Amino acid sequence: MSVMNKLTTTCWRNFYGDRRNKQMLFVLRCLHKSATSGTFGIAREEPLSERLITSTDATKKRLPKTLAEMPGPGTISNLFEFFWRDGFSRIHEIQIEHSKMYGKIFKSRFGPQLVVSVADRDLVAEVLRAEGVAPQRANMESWHEYRDMRRRSTGLISAEGEDWLRMRSVLRQLIMRPRDVAVFSDDVSEVVDDLIKRIVYLRSQSSDGTTICNINDLFFKYAMEGIAAILYECRLGCLSEKIPQETEDYIDALHLMFSSFKTTMYAGAIPKWLRPVFPKPWEEFCDSWDGLFRFSCVHVDKRLKQIESQLQRGEKVTGGLLTYMLVAKEMSVEEIYANVTEMLLAGVDTTSFTLSWASYLLARHPDVQQQIHAEVMRVLGSEKVATAEDVQHLPFIRGLVKETLRLFPVLPGNGRITQDDMVLGGYFIPKGTQLALCHYSTSLDDENFPSSLEFRPDRWIRKHSSDRLDNFGSIPFGYGIRSCIGKRIAELEMHLALIRIIQKFHCLRVSSND
Numbered sequence: 074m075s076v077m078n079k080l081t082t083t084c085w086r087n088f089y090g091d092r093r094n095k096q097m098l099f100v101l102r103c104l105h106k107s108a109t110s111g112t113f114g115i116a117r118e119e120p121l122s123e124r125l126i127t128s129t130d131a132t133k134k135r136l137p138k139t140l141a142e143m144p145g146p147g148t149i150s151n152l153f154e155f156f157w158r159d160g161f162s163r164i165h166e167i168q169i170e171h172s173k174m175y176g177k178i179f180k181s182r183f184g185p186q187l188v189v190s191v192a193d194r195d196l197v198a199e200v201l202r203a204e205g206v207a208p209q210r211a212n213m214e215s216w217h218e219y220r221d222m223r224r225r226s227t228g229l230i231s232a233e234g235e236d237w238l239r240m241r242s243v244l245r246q247l248i249m250r251p252r253d254v255a256v257f258s259d260d261v262s263e264v265v266d267d268l269i270k271r272i273v274y275l276r277s278q279s280s281d282g283t284t285i286c287n288i289n290d291l292f293f294k295y296a297m298e299g300i301a302a303i304l305y306e307c308r309l310g311c312l313s314e315k316i317p318q319e320t321e322d323y324i325d326a327l328h329l330m331f332s333s334f335k336t337t338m339y340a341g342a343i344p345k346w347l348r349p350v351f352p353k354p355w356e357e358f359c360d361s362w363d364g365l366f367r368f369s370c371v372h373v374d375k376r377l378k379q380i381e382s383q384l385q386r387g388e389k390v391t392g393g394l395l396t397y398m399l400v401a402k403e404m405s406v407e408e409i410y411a412n413v414t415e416m417l418l419a420g421v422d423t424t425s426f427t428l429s430w431a432s433y434l435l436a437r438h439p440d441v442q443q444q445i446h447a448e449v450m451r452v453l454g455s456e457k458v459a460t461a462e463d464v465q466h467l468p469f470i471r472g473l474v475k476e477t478l479r480l481f482p483v484l485p486g487n488g489r490i491t492q493d494d495m496v497l498g499g500y501f502i503p504k505g506t507q508l509a510l511c512h513y514s515t516s517l518d519d520e521n522f523p524s525s526l527e528f529r530p531d532r533w534i535r536k537h538s539s540d541r542l543d544n545f546g547s548i549p550f551g552y553g554i555r556s557c558i559g560k561r562i563a564e565l566e567m568h569l570a571l572i573r574i575i576q577k578f579h580c581l582r583v584s585s586n587d
């Protein structure tokens with residue numbers, strides 16, 4: 074067994090056990106889930122609008138059906154599924170089960186609340202292509218409530234309408250394109266150096282000298298250090314032997330946030346007036362946000378002070394993302410606090426779980442590991458430190474990340490509130506309906522990806538320049554104007570880490586273990 078296998082399989086046995094059963098572990102710990110995957114929302118089952126019924130003869134012949142006619146589980150069975158059978162931990166499985174039972178568009182009811190789930194690639198494409206200038210995310214009420222309570226601003230994840238549009242247009246100029254994030258390549262590389270040192274150290278401490286347990290903890294710290302290096306322009310020391318106390322506190326706040334998501338989802342399903350009876354989820358939610366904001370404010374304020382004194386001394390101010398935001402003043406300082414806090418939250422579990430799954434898949438598929446290793450050796454050799462530029466010449470590495478996210482998308486779906494009436498899949502969907510776009514189902518559909526359960530990173534490699542690779546079957550970062558703004562940062566962090574791990578540990582296996 075290769076070192077890579079040892080590095081990962083032991084940990085996976087401990088941490089996840091069975092592949093499908095345990096995907097919930099990371100799915101649930103992920104930040105965005107309550108923010109983006111649709112579970113609850115309110116829509117009315119209205120009769121067809123007069124306009125649609127009477128428009129033209131052609132329309133009359135193919136009258137859209139009403140929501141009342143749409144199949145789907147009823148309230149009782151849903152309540153049973155979610156509250157009795159721990160459905161919030163199995164949203165991805167339920168998505169697949171329900172789409173098999175009810176078809177590619179179905180509704181789920183929770184009392185007065187209704188969600189229309191869309192589990193078809195073309196219908197998902199139709200929804201996302203028709204989005205307006207400021208698409209609305211679902212299930213953000215608890216986030217808004219906290220911000221109002223503490224008089225804090227919303228950030229990109231939680232903001233809506235004009236506020237969102239304004240902040241998005243500032244940030245998209247800075248981090249949306251590969252060439253924008255290439256400037257962070259050296260910072261990320263330094264964090265990868267520390268990751269490799271940490272792996273070497275942990276291996277040396279293990280009883281067999283090769284195995285690292287709890288690899289996800291390692292990737293969690295790597296992802297946190299990497300995103301903080303970009304967002305705060307400083308190092309936190311997550312990968313050092315002795316982690317600074319304020320960083321430990323922040324890690325605790327993050328863990329609390331991720332672990333309270335499930336309870337928060339339950340809390341979201343329970344009416345507010347029941348909070349006095351079940352106070353814990355809401356208290357934990359507020360505590361963790363307090364901790365996250367506290368930490369971000371410290372770092373933003375520190376940089377702000379440095380900039381002010383540089384300016385007083387008449388010095389030129391240079392720096393990265395935070396410096397730009399503080400100097401350009403296109404957002405208020407409160408908005409900057411909110412955005413760095415949300416981005417840090419968004420950028421840790423997502424990236425770290427994807428790295429864990431990628432390592433697991435490589436360990437389980439030594440043949441693929443071998444092919445990827447060969448590509449890395451051919452392009453870089455064992456010593457050259459990869460840059461963002463090099464990744465363009467490593468299609469297998471890019472395919473590895475895409476295929477990992479297809480099989481194990483960190484978020485099983487996206488949530489949207491429709492901003493106009495629409496007809497979808499033959500149904501009339503009124504404005505204000507909550508949609509759940511089920512890309513876990515579409516990613517594992519053989520129609521979209523032949524032999525969809527097989528791990529084949531090469532399916533993402535273009536053999537000819539005219540090859541069209543599917544876009545909407547697998548959209549782990551979402552699509553369009555409200556898609557993940559951190560996609561390029563996440564890819565940079567994952568690509569550079571995986572390249573170096575493959576360079577270092579595969580080589581170790583060849584030279585010392587065999």
Ligand code: HEM
Nearest residue numbers: 229230416419420423424549550551555556557558559563
């Ligand atoms: C593997 C890594 C990641 C995955 C799979 C992922 C996935 C997603 C998804 C599915 C969405 C929702 C898109 C939609 O609603 O259409 C999203 C939104 C978002 N993500 Fe990520 N994400 C990742 C990493 C990151 C990182 C590193 C950052 C920080 C820089 C980040 C920041 C955000 C923000 C701020 C939003 C909200 C965007 C908006 O509403 O305008 N994400 N992400």
